[in-house]
Amino acid sequence: MSEKVLEKEVVGAVDNVAPTPDTGSDIDQIEWTAEEEKRLVRKVGLVVIPLLIMGFFVLQMDRGNIGNALTDFFFRDVGITQNQFNIGQNLMSLGIIPSNLVLYRVGPSLWIGCQIVAWGMVVVFQAFQKGxxxxxxxxxxxxxxxxxxxxxxxYTITRWYTRNETSKRFSWFFIGNMTANATSGLIAYGILHMRGVQGLAGWQWLFILEGLFTIFVGATFICFFPKSPSEPVSIFGYRYFTEREAQILTARVLRDDPTKAQKNKHMRWKEIKDALTNWKLISHLVLTVAGLAPAATLVSYGPTLVVSFGFGRLRSNALMSIGSWLQLLSNLLMGYVADKWDKRGPVAFVGVLFYMGFAIGNRLLIFSDNAGLRFAFLTLVIPFAVNWHPVNGAWMALNAQSAGERSITMALLIMGANVAAMIGSQLFQQEDGPLYPKGWAGIVALTVASFLAVSVSNWQYWWLNRREAEKGVTETKWKIAAQCQLRGLPWRAR
Known part of the structure; x- marks a missing residue:
């Protein structure tokens, strides 16, 4: 929920002044300059974010390469039908583990890195599937x-950055996802030409080579990712930040949001209950499910759709990357604007509005003979298919009231994305192809639902903020005056 103007002006000014030494807290006592903090944030961006981006890159590459494999006679070679393929995609979305509960105990370097290695091994072995x-x-x-x-x-990103830095970093994180979408078609175009080498199909080489690369990324993550802001050391003892820098990293985040203080490695039942009973999350989760379902369909069937327009079988993989490159740029722009203006709701609203519009355009053109126009609208819907998603995630995270609740909220977000993938994998049925009029009608309906959900999200926070404002500023002024008195600072009511 957005802060009230009075609180932002006065409390923000109070928080930027170091408390008096009698607080007894090392975090409260440490001071730093704006330039020093700026350099440190830049350094975090060079250490933490690239490794997470690489992890997301290989995740999306390994999740989406099945769509490229379809253009290389995958159904025939494996011996399955399109509808059976859809069932397999559903099963992939059923895989849910209590990730952040484990993360609390073992830390990000081991837990995230081991996950990457594990799915990389699965990708390699799936090259030899039959039946x-x-x-x-x-x-x-x-x-x-x-x-x-x-x-x-x-969740790891929220531990390293302040609230007004989160949307931009979420968007940077999703660059891994979108870069994989943008490059996987180009990579597949080259690898699929290896059909016949060592007696293997092109799609088999695709899984083997990309799986081995994933294992390499996972091992790199384990070796180099720092444990935490307070202990920024790799598993082999390499220290990325000085002791003072580590203190600043911790202090700046906790001063911005004291709920991020992780005093134990266990999640309290109250935090779980607060997240699961938070009615404000409902519209966010509806947006996630309804909005991401069509995106899942486009990832799996995008190259196949381009083939149906009359383009070449392998060339279609490369052509699909155009929309993904545009998606990458729009994602960065939306994350930057959301943090710059401190307006996540309106930014997500605009993204979903364009998404719905281009989805409707694709449905209206399915019987058109103009292959170029159909390809253009398919390309234009892709940049808006998920660029609102990291903004929505940051929006949800910023409204969590504690570290544990934030962790559960992020897990709910991804569970919503998994449900979306299950729905999306069933939108295009074999009997509906190759134009998929029913499938595109379903996509339009889902994008309309996502537009309604993001509208409700914006309205509910506007209403809650207005209700808070109508209670009057007396209580707020009293709290601010008390803080100023406690810290020995002058304060004058306006």
Whole structure:
């Protein structure tokens, strides 16, 4: 919920002044300059974010390469039908583990890194699948191994950054996802030409080479990712920040949001209950499910749709990357604007509005003979398919009241994304192809639902903020005056 103007002006000014030494807290006593903090934030961005981006890159690459495999006779070689393929995609989305509960205990470097290595091994072994049973098992295992990565990564980001820095960093994190979408088609275009090498199909080489690269990324993550802001040391003892820098990293985040103080490695039942009973999350989760379901369909069937427009079988993989590159740029822009203006709701609203508009355009054009126009609208819907998602995630995280509640909230966000993937995997049915009029009608309905959900989210916070304002500023002024008196600072009511 947005802070009231009076609180932002006065409390913000109070928080930027170091408390008096008699507080007895090392975190309260440490001081630093704005330039020093700026350099430190830049350094965090060079140490923490790139490794998380690489993890997300290989996750999306390994999750989405099945769509590229479809253009290389995957159904025929494995011996499954399109509808059986959809069932396998559903099983992958069923894989859910209590990731952040484990993260609390073992830390991000080991937990996240081991997940990456695990799903990389599954990707390699799925190159040798044959038959429906093997296909279903490998998709389920891949979903189980991947499911904990995103909530663990999002929660980890909130531990390193302040509230007004979160949306931008979430957007940077999602660059890994979108870069994978943008490059996987180009990579697949080259690898799929290896059909026949050593007697293997092109899609088999795709899984083997990308799986081995994933294992390498996971091992790198384990070796180099720092344990925490207060203990910024790799598993082998390499220290990225000085003792003073570590103190500043911890102090700046906790002064901004004291709820991020993690005093133990166990989540309290109250935090779980608060997250699960928070009615304000309902519209966010509806937005996630309804909005991401069509995106899941486009990832799986995008290259196949381009083939149906009349483009070449392997060339379609490369053409699909155009929309993904545009998506990457729009994602960065939305994250920057959301943090710059401190307005996450309106930014998400605009993204979903364009998403709905281009989805409707695709549905209206399915019977058109103009292949170029159909490809253009398919390309234009992709930049808005998920660029609102990291902003929505940051919006949810900022409204959590404690570290544990924030962790559960991020897990709920990813569970919503998994449900969306299950729905999306069933939108395009074999009997509805190759134009998929029913599937596109479903996509339009879901984007309309996501637009209504983001509208409700914006309205509910506007209403709650207005209700708080109508209670009067007397109580707020009293709290601010008490803080100023406690810290020995002058205060004058306005």
């Amino acid at each position: 429906l049973a093997a296909f279903l098992v490998t998709r389920l295992l891949l979903g189980l191994c991947e499911s904990g990565f995103i909530p663990a990564a999002l």
